[in-house]
Amino acid sequence: MAVVNMVPLFICMARNNFVGNAVEVGFDTWNLFHRWIGRVVVLESVGHMLAWTVNKIDQAGWKGLDEAIRTSHFYQVGLMAEIALILIAILSASPLRHANYEFFLSMHQLLVVFFVAGVWWHLYIDILPQMVYCDIAIAIWVADRVFRILRIVKNNMRWRKGGLSCSVAEASPLEGGDAVRFSVALSTPFKYRPGTHAYLYVPRIGWWQSHPFSIAWSSAEESTQIIGMTQRPDGWETRNSTPATAALRPVSSSQSQATVKEGHTAPKDPYPVKHREPGVATTSKKTTVHFIISKHNGFTKALYDAAQSAAAAADPEKLENGCVLKVLSLVEGPYGGHHSFDSFGTVVLIAGGVGITHCLGYVRHLLHGYSEGTVATQRVKLVWVIRKSEHINWVSDWLEEILRMPLCCQVLEIDIYTTRCSATASGSGWAGRSGLVKVHVGRPEFETVLEEVVRRRVGAMAVTVCGSGAVSDSVRAATLKFVDRATIDFSEESFTW
Ligand SMILES: Cc1cc2nc3c(=O)[nH]c(=O)nc-3n(C[C@H](O)[C@H](O)[C@H](O)COP(=O)(O)OP(=O)(O)OC[C@H]3O[C@@H](n4cnc5c(N)ncnc54)[C@H](O)[C@@H]3O)c2cc1C
Structure with missing residues (x-):
């Protein structure tokens, strides 16, 4: 049974889990299954070993047991697998x-190699029928690794005339001293879905390490060959800069007449308005x-x-878009994003900090769906709890972009709570800038927040939370109070497993 259970055990740990995608269940749930199936496998295999040991001692005494382990490869590799498995269980606490x-991850992977090699050899020596399950588990592991590599190559590597080019990232420390904005220009088009995350590899910083991060924003650029004007009908053109900070500037008439060289990139919103600029022939997209x-x-x-050190060393005059560190970076993903709120009339999104x-x-x-008529959603409430008001600046340009979206004022409300705030802090400049954004000082009462939304809800309601365990627990408890008054779907995302 322990060998049979290796199959679901390995399915659950795969990042490229096709079963998970088919049933739309996220990696954190599969990871929970992975841990519990792992515990079952440990119990089953320890039970198997104990049963054999007791039997052996009964038949041949302690001497017979000692001799069997010293002389038989079959028992030696079995014991190796058993020891590796027990160490895996201890280290996984x-x-x-x-x-x-x-350290846990490296040891875990090393011990898994010993465990799988031991099991495989143990079964191979006696050509036991359970071998097929071990082979399937190994095949799942290999397939996952192959898909990871393919995703990395697809997103980040491109063969150009000059040789192989890789994705380059720009990192800049953010105000408030607790975070970095990390923007990776991928070599190839990338289909972004809300709620997805990707694994980042930055060899200069973390060698082989890969860490999961939610994709906060994505912007597509079209590499274009512009045969005529680059000017928008309103007489403005988009400045070629980091798309998140793209600004509009007026175009002089001489500029507008010029033919722009091939390779010029014009930032493009992945949620475009329906008109296209005249004279623009798209050749390829970059995200x-x-x-x-x-x-x-x-x-x-x-x-x-x-x-931070790159920022300190940089000449402020030469800074481009505030980016100070350029590093080679690989993005593996996207993963997750199984939740869709498109069919809910009212959607409440609650975030704590970097959530x-x-x-x-x-x-x-x-x-975007509301303005295009492609979603049922009529009300969206975003509640963001942050420690310092400076943290608003982490995403202020994206919030501005959201607030500029068509029909935004009919649908959206944003409440920002700063729990350690001075009224003069920079982020508080948001208060009163738009009727859609309210900045509060102190912790939110989630029950009061939800009560107000439930009162004014349209259709079925979705509540989703992404933050610390404490924030998720409070929101879950508050949501439970309203389940008999409204149809509410609750989901949570955590940044740990
Ligand atoms: C789906 C998902 C999305 C996430 N999105 C974001 C995000 O948008 N922004 C953000 O700042 N953080 C995000 N995180 C958390 C982020 O992955 C961890 O904070 C980061 O990996 C910590 O790295 P570290 O070496 O500095 O951690 P450490 O200081 O060594 O540990 C801090 C915590 O992070 C956990 N952790 C460390 N390495 C990993 C890893 N490789 N995989 C999973 N957990 C790890 C540890 O168990 C520990 O609880 C996300 C996590 C997940 C699972």
Whole structure:
């Protein structure tokens, strides 16, 4: 049974889990299954070993047991697999896992190699019928690795005339001192879905490490050959800069007449308005994906420190769009994004701190869907709880972009709560700038927030939360109070497993 259960055990740990995609269940749930099936496998295999040991001692005594282990490859590799499995179980305990995740991951993978090799050899020596399950588990592992590599190559590598080109990322430390904005210009088009995350590899910072981060924002650029005017009908053109910070500037008439060289890139909103500029022939699309990475103690701290030192060393005159660190970076994904709120009349998105990265894409998608008539959503409420008001600046340009979307004022309300705020702090400039954004000082009462939404809801309601365990627990408890008054679908995303 332990060998048979290796199949679901390996399915659950795969990032490229086709079963998961088919049933639309996210990796964190599969990861939970992985841990529990793992515990079952440990119990089954320890039971198998104990049963054999007791039997052997009964038949041949301790001497017979000693001799069997010393002389038989069959028992030796079985014992090797057993020891590796027990060590895996011990190291996987939550406090050890979270104390140093990278150490846990490296040891886990190394021990899995010993475990699988031991099981396979153990079965191979006696050509046992369970071997097929072990082979399937190995095939799942290999397939997952192959798909990971293919995703990396597809997103980040492109063969050009000059040789192989890779994705390059720009990192800049953000105001408030706790996070970095990390923008990766991918080499190839990338289909972004709200709620998705990707694994980032930054070899200069973390060697082989890969860390999951929600894709906070994405912007597509079209590499274009412009045969005539580059000017928009309104006489403005889009400045070629980081799309998130793209601004509009007037075009002089001489510029507008000029033929622009091939390779010029014009930032393009992935949720475009329906008109197209005249004279523009699209040749290819490039996507920039943006992440907000908050500082912890390992990879994220090293990245923050590198961005910070580059910022300190940089000449402010020469800074382009505030980006200070350029590094080679690989993006593996997208993964997740199984939740869709398109069919809900009212959607409440609650974010704690960096959890905003999970929510912004949904807000943009729902507003776009509303203006295009492709979603049922009539009301969107975004509640964001942050420690310092400066943290608003992490995403302020994206919020501005959202607030400029058509019909936004009919659908959207944004409440920002700063729990450690001084009224004069920079982020508080948002208060009163738009009737759609309210900035509060202090912690939100989620029950009061939800009560108000439930009162004014349209159709079925979805509540989603992405934040610390405490925020998720409070929102879940508050949502439970209204389940008999409204049809509410609750979902949560956590940034840990
Ligand atoms: C689906 C998902 C989306 C996420 N999105 C974001 C985001 O948008 N912005 C953001 O700032 N953070 C996000 N995170 C959290 C981010 O992955 C971790 O904070 C980061 O990996 C910590 O790296 P570190 O080496 O600095 O961590 P450490 O200081 O070593 O540990 C901090 C915590 O992160 C966990 N952790 C460390 N490495 C990993 C890893 N490779 N995989 C999973 N957990 C790990 C540890 O268990 C520990 O609990 C997300 C996590 C998940 C699972």
